[in-house]
Amino acid sequence: MSATRLLVLGVVRGYGRAHGYLIGNDLMSWGAGEWANVKWGSIYHALKQLTKDGCLTDETVPPARTDYVLTAKGEQEFRRLLRDALRRPETRPDMLAAGLALLPSLTRADAVALLHERLAALESRRDTAREQAAGWGEPAHVRELFGLWEHTAGSGVAWTRGLLERLEAGAYPMAGDRGSPGGPGSWSILKLE
Incomplete structure (x- = not known):
């Protein structure tokens, strides 16, 4: 499994529509470069591969930005990766860390x-x-x-x-709870736009 793949799908899902720089900036601000070995190049590679796989669609936004949107297949892949990240103990902690970052989904x-x-x-x-x-x-x-x-x-x-x-005991707002950041498109873009 790929933590980068899960994280990219999760960020696109969270915003509803996102471009590569926004995705990368979020992941880097979370420290994903350290705990999941995410690099800028791996983010763009994941975006390209996920689009090729039919998990994302891409659209050019003038003047020269590409925005990505999750497809139904992408939602299924996101859910599969997230569920596996939480249920399966792996030797490397990157998948669990990615799953925890997206837990409210x-x-x-x-x-x-x-x-x-x-x-x-x-x-x-x-x-x-x-x-x-x-x-x-x-x-x-x-x-x-x-x-x-x-x-x-x-x-x-x-x-x-x-x-x-x-x-x-009710810690953290989860999907379906009031104030949860777990729904598709529920994240606010507070900067970079």
Whole structure:
């Protein structure tokens, strides 16, 4: 999966219509260059590929700007990527970070259900790593690898439980809630225009 693809679709969806510089400026202001390895070139490549794939349409706006709009196929792809980013623990954190940046696009019930899937997967990984460490023989130092995996999965379990508690207690306006930034076209362009 590509965090850049998810983020670009999410920003275009959020604004309803967006040009490359607006998308890039938003993502860079969020620090996505650090946590998702998003670069200006990867943003423009994603826009071109998503347009080619039928997820976006493009329109030239005088004097020489290209605006992008999400298609029905793009909405489906966005939802698939967002759901997978939240439910599937990956080794690299970029997809989860992208999913969290776009979390209000989901209803509270959907987000909670997906995070429960994530929690179950992390608990399984933690327990498997613990069993592997306990049963490991030689070379003895390899046991540390299983310990690292157990610790990493255990930290993920604790964090996911905390987020679930906050969401279940009503934290953050989610799709369908008053004031949610999760609906298509719900973002305001406050600068750059």
